[in-house]
Amino acid sequence: xxxxxxxxxxxxxxxxxxxxxxxxxxxxxxxxxxxxxxxxxxxxxxxxxxxxxxxxxxxxxxxxxxxxxxxxxxxxxxxxxxxxxxxxxxxxxxxxxxxxxxxxxxxxxxxxxxxxxxxxxxxxxxxxxxxxxxxxxxxxxxxxxxxxxxxxxxxxxxxxxxxxxxxxxxxxxxxxxxxxxxxxxxxxxxxxxxxxxxxxxxxxxxxxxxxxxxxxxxxxxxxxxxxxxxxxxxxxxxxxxxxxxxxxxxxxxxxxxxxxxxxxxxxxxxxxxxxxxxxxxxxxxxxxxxxxxxxxxxxxxxxxxxxxxxxxxxxxxxxxxxxxxxxxxxxxxxxxxxxxxxxxxxxxxxxxxxxxxxxxxxxxxxxxxxxxxxxxxxxxxxxxxxxxxxxxxxxxxxxxxxxxxxxxxxx
Numbered sequence: 183x184x185x186x187x188x189x190x191x192x193x194x195x196x197x198x199x200x201x202x203x204x205x206x207x208x209x210x211x212x213x214x215x216x217x218x219x220x221x222x223x224x225x226x227x228x229x230x231x232x233x234x235x236x237x238x239x240x241x242x243x244x245x246x247x248x249x250x251x252x253x254x255x256x257x258x259x260x261x262x263x264x265x266x267x268x269x270x271x272x273x274x275x276x277x278x279x280x281x282x283x284x285x286x287x288x289x290x291x292x293x294x295x296x297x298x299x300x301x302x303x304x305x306x307x308x309x310x311x312x313x314x315x316x317x318x319x320x321x322x323x324x325x326x327x328x329x330x331x332x333x334x335x336x337x338x339x340x341x342x343x344x345x346x347x348x349x350x351x352x353x354x355x356x357x358x359x360x361x362x363x364x365x366x367x368x369x370x371x372x373x374x375x376x377x378x379x380x381x382x383x384x385x386x387x388x389x390x391x392x393x394x395x396x397x398x399x400x401x402x403x404x405x406x407x408x409x410x411x412x413x414x415x416x417x418x419x420x421x422x423x424x425x426x427x428x429x430x431x432x433x434x435x436x437x438x439x440x441x442x443x444x445x446x447x448x449x450x451x452x453x454x455x456x457x458x459x460x461x462x463x464x465x466x467x468x469x470x471x472x473x474x475x476x477x478x479x480x481x482x483x484x485x486x487x488x489x490x491x492x493x494x495x496x497x498x499x500x501x502x503x504x505x506x507x508x509x510x511x512x513x514x515x516x517x518x519x520x521x522x523x524x525x526x527x528x529x530x531x532x533x534x535x536x537x538x539x540x541x542x543x544x545x546x547x548x549x550x551x552x553x554x555x556x557x558x559x560x561x562x563x564x565x566x567x568x569x570x571x572x573x574x575x576x577x578x579x580x581x582x583x584x585x586x587x588x589x590x591x592x593x
Contacts, residue, residue, distance in 0.1 A: 203234065206252040211278055214239035215246045216260060216268065224578045225319055227258065227268035235262070241372060242341040246275045257283075259320065259338025263372045269319040269336055284318075284342060288349035291316040291323075299571050307385035307394070308572045309406050310350075315574035315582050323350070324402040326394040327383040330357040331402040337371040360396040384465070388413045390436050391465045393458060400430070400452075400499075407569035407585050408433055408497065411533070414567070414589075415495060416441035418531045422492030425449070425484075425525060427477045427518075432459035432470060434495045434533075439468045443493070447471045449480050481521040490527040495535075502538040511538065512549060519553035523561065526592040532561070539584035546586050565589035 209215045219233035227247075239245055239260055247255040247268060254275035258268040272278065291311050295301050301308045310330070311323035320336025323346075330350055334340040340363065347359050360378045368375055378397035385392050387409055396403040412433050420442035426435040429448035439446045448470050450456050456474040463470045473480065477498070496518055502511030519534055526532050536546050543566075554561040567587045575582025 203252075205236070206248045208252065208254065209246055209248070209275075211246050211275065213244050213246055213257075213278070213280075214260070215248060216258070217248050217250070217252070218255060219250060221249060221255065225270040225314055225576070226266045226579075227270060228265060229262070229267045232262075232267045235260075242337040244271075244278075244280055244338070246278070248275075259336055261337045261371060264336070264370060266336070269338060271317070271319070280342075281345060284345050285349045285352070287317050288346065289353070291318075292350075292353045294574075295572055301572060305385070305387050305409065307387055307392070307404060307406055308409070308570070310572075312573045312575070313582060314576040314579040317576075321346070322402065324404070324406060325354070325357075326385050326396060326402075326404060328354075328356055328358055329360060329380075329383050329394070329396045330354055331360045331362055331396045333362040333402050334373075334375070335363070335367050335371075337373045340371070340373050340375070360402075362396075362402055388416070388437060390440055391462070392431065392433075392436075393461050393465060395458065399455065399458070405430065405433065407537075407573050408535075410570045411535075411567055411587050412437040415493070415533060418493050419443040422530070423447075423490075424493045424495070425491040426495045426497075427481065427522065428496065428498045429459060429472075430455050430497075432462045432472070434497065435459070435470050436462055436466055436468055438493065438495075439463075439470055440466065445471070447473060447491075449473045449475055449477055451476050478517065478521065481518075481525060485521065485524045489525060490530075491525055492527055492530045493533070494522050494526050494530070495533045496522045497535040498537075500538045501536070502541050505540065508540070511541075512545075515541075515546070515549040516553045516556070519550050520557045523553060523557040523559050523592050526559075528593055530592055532590040532592050534588050534590065536586045537584055539581040541586070543586055547588070550588055550590070560593040562591040562593070563588055564591060 214236035216235045217233040220231045241261045243260050245260040247258050249255045256270045257272045257278045258270045306327045310325050311318050320339040322333040324331045363375045382395035394404045415434050416437050419438035424438040424443045424446045426448045429435050429450045435446045435448035453474050456472050459472045501514045502508050569585040
């Protein structure tokens with residue numbers, strides 16, 4: 183539920199760029215070149231790190247990158263308009279071949295899901311490519327049955343769409359492709375995406391059926407990252423009254439009801455998502471009370487009315503999206519968790535989530551502690567979890583571990 187890129191870290195301004203020296207002596211690839219004036223340990227190189235650039239380089243191009251001493255540094259996607267001017271694909275330049283590179287990265291990602299994780303045996307809805315975690319920065323690919331959805335976070339990856347589809351077709355020959363990108367990404371990166379067209383599909387997750395509309399809704403139309411957590415929630419649902427807050431199309435709610443929950447209320451602000459939630463409930467022949475409402479006033483009113491639940495799930499949208507919005511987002515997380523705790527019956531379970539990549543585990547834990555203190559309840563945290571294994575993150579890109587879930591017992 184997050185965009186995989188992150189803002190630049192605070193660090194001193196680099197030294198002024200060296201005087202132009204022209205084409206690096208070792209550059210022999212048939213793609214433009216770029217020279218750095220400073221570098222970082224990760225795969226995101228920002229505008230201030232960029233030195234001289236080949237005059238032939240255009241936004242969205244693949245470029246061979248060299249350091250200040252003209253030593254080969256890597257191959258990257260180039261966009262001078264973006265804050266992230268270079269998204270590094272490889273370390274070192276070598277005999278880079280774009281067709282072979284993307285085919286190999288896609289094949290490796292598919293093999294991980296199919297052979298290593300064995301996901302095809304249990305579901306037909308999972309993440310195929312997870313940004314830097316699969317060595318394809320600026321790209322997310324989700325599979326929903328015969329639908330494969332490519333979500334672009336960079337102009338460079340958008341320019342590679344046809345090549346990516348060819349690579350994916352090798353493994354999913356009957357796939358229908360959909361392209362997604364947020365208006366914010368399109369504006370910041372400088373491209374325009376034709377609205378996705380085509381009908382949706384049905385998928386199965388942990389024995390629960392979901393209708394997915396890849397051409398509409400948030401992100402790619404569904405959230406596979408919570409698959410394991412939705413299954414785990416089922417263990418606590420039987421015989422309880424359940425409240426699923428920010429339910430979207432009913433992921434936690436339907437798993438809880440199928441596991442034997444006494445009653446389930448799903449609260450979601452997006453009216454289109456609520457309608458799809460109702461369709462999902464009907465597809466599973468399950469009864470869920472779907473409420474279209476803002477979570478905060480709904481929970482306040484429920485508390486005033488003395489409502490209590492044996493299981494409460496809080497899965498909000500990204501409340502902290504930028505460093506500037508941290509303070510406001512912090513207060514929203516604390517308020518949401520305080521309200522959630524007030525609705526849990528003594529000895530009940532609270533499952534609280536954050537999909538904000540900029541929020542650390544340490545800070546999220548502190549928000550929950552603060553909420554517990556102001557609620558006057560004693561809260562035990564007995565489990566920490568995150569996204570499914572089909573959402574790997576790179577060792578040098580910790581922001582990729584965006585989903586954080588705390589499992590609590592409230593007394």
